[in-house]
Amino acid sequence: MKHFKVDSKASVGLQDTRSITLIVPIYNEEASIPTFLDKVTSVLGEVGPDICFDVLFVNDGSRDTTEQLILTAAAERDNIGLINLSRNFGKEAALFAGLRNAKGDAVIPLDVDLQDPPAVIIEMIALWLDGAKVVNARRARRDNDTWLKKQTANAFYRIFNALAEHPIPRGVGDFRLLDREVVNAICQLGERSRFNKALFSWVGFEAEEVIYDRPARTAGETCWSYWKLWKLALDGIFASSTIPLRIWTYIGMLMAFTSLAYSGFIFTRTLLFGVDVPGYASTIMLILVFGGINMFALGIIGEYVGRIYTEVRQRPVYIVRSQHLAKNTEI
Structure with a gap:
């Protein structure tokens, strides 16, 4: 220097x-x-x-x-x-x-x-x-x-x-x-x-x-x-930045599209091959994965809501x- x-x-x-x-x-x-x-x-x-x-x-x-x-x-x-x-x-x-x-x-x-x-x-x-x-x-x-x-x-x-x-x-x-x-x-x-x-x-x-x-x-x-x-x-x-909120908009759209596609697959398979008894492990896995994603998304929303609360009080x-x-x- x-x-x-x-x-x-x-x-x-x-x-x-x-x-x-x-x-x-x-x-x-x-x-x-x-x-x-x-x-x-x-x-x-x-x-x-x-x-x-x-x-x-x-x-x-x-x-x-x-x-x-x-x-x-x-x-x-x-x-x-x-x-x-x-x-x-x-x-x-x-x-x-x-x-x-x-x-x-x-x-x-x-x-x-x-x-x-x-x-x-x-x-x-x-x-x-x-x-x-x-x-x-x-x-x-x-x-x-x-x-x-x-x-x-x-x-x-x-x-x-x-x-x-x-x-x-x-x-x-x-x-x-x-x-x-x-x-x-x-x-x-x-x-x-x-x-x-x-x-x-x-x-x-x-x-x-x-x-x-x-x-x-x-x-x-x-x-x-x-x-x-x-x-x-x-x-x-x-x-x-509000990009973290925008990211979850896209993730939500992707999850909705994926869920719709998977529902269509299950419906078609049931019509063609009959009722298939789902496995316990796969059901629990899906519940935990999507539940964790939802909680993470809510945490990010909570961070923004908390800051909104701070701004509204105008201390x-x-x-x-x-x-x-x-x-x-x-x-």
Whole structure:
């Protein structure tokens, strides 16, 4: 991955100062906060005087000393803001809260564990100043992931992109640069079941890409269990596509045609050869197979009905307990 300094004077002019907000959703990340702030300050201090930054932490119901650490840092640095949610709403809701409250001309969501390297931001800014509205950060490889996580991640991207009307780029997480115009468009989307990667893709706009190596986590432990990743995958698929329902329309038509053809075969055979006593095993097998298919289809319908129920109630995506916004945007 190449690194270079952004020539912001040449790109935007001496009198034109751009601001960028770093959105950092956090949950029980007390071990990562000091290292993250030191690294971000060191890297972004090299960008140039015409690009200003502020860091907006979204505390998603942390139960450790995360909030106190950020408030202490905010008292020393005017470019640090904090939004405290009333409980743990999940990373997708926390990121949406950050997008709604970010003030920068562009925003960059990233993780506090430094697996999203701040040095990549310099390349993102250069592409943004050249006219890109979205700059995606694609992982070159997943060397730090387990074999199971690699396989499940690859399977998710294949299944999602096969079903979704608007595919998402493989190997790209929430780490990306979004222009203010893109952020405003995303904030207009009112659904409660949010899968931000799909929403970033849905709104469109000109996109560029940088490729980076994803390092190991610097401190703390991930909160993403396989069960949480499974639920996120389901939210992503069912919140972004109705193709699973359409598939079952075709399966139902095929099953109906097959049943009609088989009924005609049985009727004709009975007329020609008389009554044939059916076997118990084959009867049970058909009942179990078709019963299982019906239950699976009902489960998919239930996933959509549950999300309809969530949308109809119109509860807010998150609730803010308190907030401390940055006083300025200077690193």
